[in-house]
Amino acid sequence: MRIKILAAALASAGLYSVNAQAQTEIQWWHSMGGALGEALNGLATKFNASQKEYKVVTTFKGSYPESMTAAIAAFRAGQAPHMLQVFEVGTATMMAAKGAIVPVAKVMTDAKEKFDPKAYLPTVTGYYSDEQGNMLSLPFNSSTALFYIDRNKFKQAGVPPTPPKTWKELIAVAEKLKASGQECVYTTGWPSWVHVENFSAWHNVPIGTKQNGMGGLDAQFSINSPLHVRHIAMLSDMAKKGLFTYAGRTNQADAKFASGECAMATISAGALGGVIKAAKTDWQIGFLPYHDDVKDAPQNSIIGGASLWVMGGRKAEEYKGVARFLAFLSQPEIQMEWHTGTGYVPITQAAFDLTKKSGFYDKNPGRDMAVRQLTNKAPTANSKGLRFGNFVQGRTVIEEELEAAFQGKKDAKAALDEAVRRGNEILRQFEAANK
Numbered sequence: 001m002r003i004k005i006l007a008a009a010l011a012s013a014g015l016y017s018v019n020a021q022a023q024t025e026i027q028w029w030h031s032m033g034g035a036l037g038e039a040l041n042g043l044a045t046k047f048n049a050s051q052k053e054y055k056v057v058t059t060f061k062g063s064y065p066e067s068m069t070a071a072i073a074a075f076r077a078g079q080a081p082h083m084l085q086v087f088e089v090g091t092a093t094m095m096a097a098k099g100a101i102v103p104v105a106k107v108m109t110d111a112k113e114k115f116d117p118k119a120y121l122p123t124v125t126g127y128y129s130d131e132q133g134n135m136l137s138l139p140f141n142s143s144t145a146l147f148y149i150d151r152n153k154f155k156q157a158g159v160p161p162t163p164p165k166t167w168k169e170l171i172a173v174a175e176k177l178k179a180s181g182q183e184c185v186y187t188t189g190w191p192s193w194v195h196v197e198n199f200s201a202w203h204n205v206p207i208g209t210k211q212n213g214m215g216g217l218d219a220q221f222s223i224n225s226p227l228h229v230r231h232i233a234m235l236s237d238m239a240k241k242g243l244f245t246y247a248g249r250t251n252q253a254d255a256k257f258a259s260g261e262c263a264m265a266t267i268s269a270g271a272l273g274g275v276i277k278a279a280k281t282d283w284q285i286g287f288l289p290y291h292d293d294v295k296d297a298p299q300n301s302i303i304g305g306a307s308l309w310v311m312g313g314r315k316a317e318e319y320k321g322v323a324r325f326l327a328f329l330s331q332p333e334i335q336m337e338w339h340t341g342t343g344y345v346p347i348t349q350a351a352f353d354l355t356k357k358s359g360f361y362d363k364n365p366g367r368d369m370a371v372r373q374l375t376n377k378a379p380t381a382n383s384k385g386l387r388f389g390n391f392v393q394g395r396t397v398i399e400e401e402l403e404a405a406f407q408g409k410k411d412a413k414a415a416l417d418e419a420v421r422r423g424n425e426i427l428r429q430f431e432a433a434n435k
Helices: 002-022 034-050 064-076 088-096 104-110 122-128 151-156 167-179 191-202 226-240 252-258 269-278 316-329 332-342 349-357 369-374 391-406 412-433
Strands: 024-030 054-060 083-087 138-143 145-150 184-188 262-268 283-286 304-311
Touching: 024 034, 024 064, 024 316, 034 054, 034 269, 034 316, 034 332, 054 316, 064 083, 064 088, 064 304, 064 391, 083 088, 088 122, 088 304, 088 391, 088 412, 104 304, 104 316, 122 138, 138 269, 138 316, 145 151, 145 191, 145 269, 145 369, 151 167, 167 184, 167 226, 167 262, 184 191, 184 252, 191 226, 191 262, 191 391, 226 391, 226 412, 252 262, 252 269, 262 269, 269 283, 269 332, 304 316, 316 332, 332 349, 391 412
Parallel strands: 024 054, 024 083, 184 262
Antiparallel strands: 083 304, 138 304, 145 262, 145 283
């Protein structure tokens, strides 16, 4: 009897081993840690449990620049992952990596997976599509910059607890908050993304020539226009008066608002999960402030976050698994779960509609603000996104010059003139390397 049981057990173990080996592994390198990393792993786990043919294996590879560098090196060594999460400023760099990537549109078509580019939000897909409208990568953790306020601090200062709509209104509120004893009145995350990139789209002015770089590699920056200079000069003046607290070049402002330190902040929609988890503020979200004397403002904001790129050099059967997973991620139910759990925007209209129908926005006022702001108006050549070569370095240059202005080391015009000069040098280097 024992022999029969042992034989059955071995057979069972052998069968399991065969099934396990039959699964095709799909390697996914990403740059999300903490709660967002857990949510990302949850998506892979759910997909793996939904079918038996493929297994998505997630690997955290550090920051976005670190993971990009690691993936390109791995591709050259013939060991690239199947999928790589790349932040939006790396789009042009990934496009130029000939042979290193396979367009998502091709992956989905070849695998005969259901795929309709028109199902995705235009302001999202425009960022990741070529001039013919073919999607090159799949939007994943898409966000936009939003305006957050702490209602409690407004009430304490005797100010109506609603987000100011214009920069004039914001400054008036900031002065009252400061007078009431509030130390950190207003702060911002990602200054270039918020106050140059989104600011430009929101006011329908270009960041650079050639449709913000989408029309050719010979683009040049134009962020030293009178409107840009005026805006950065305003922020620098606010900093001198203690109305604006410079937090840093990346997402340091998220914690300053989430902890209750600052009364107002322009930070990512993706920061909402951390704000809710911290539970230190009576938060409310509004549209980004705008200058009300600029014609037709506000326009629409642009996205941040990252998309999923499919790396080259893999087998056809493996790409079928990638396509299956990308189709899974695009399902309205999955997008709704990701959106409501993280604060990132749903990437399809169907997911947004499903979330609305579920009553989530009625129970959570303001959580639809990111989609509403992104779709405030049909995107223009100035507001559909940007695509500058080596913009990882380009954005660093902009951040350095903005920092100098905010800290009073340069006036706004000198800082932005230098950002344009240094930024254009980077663009010309990229153009020369990718003719």
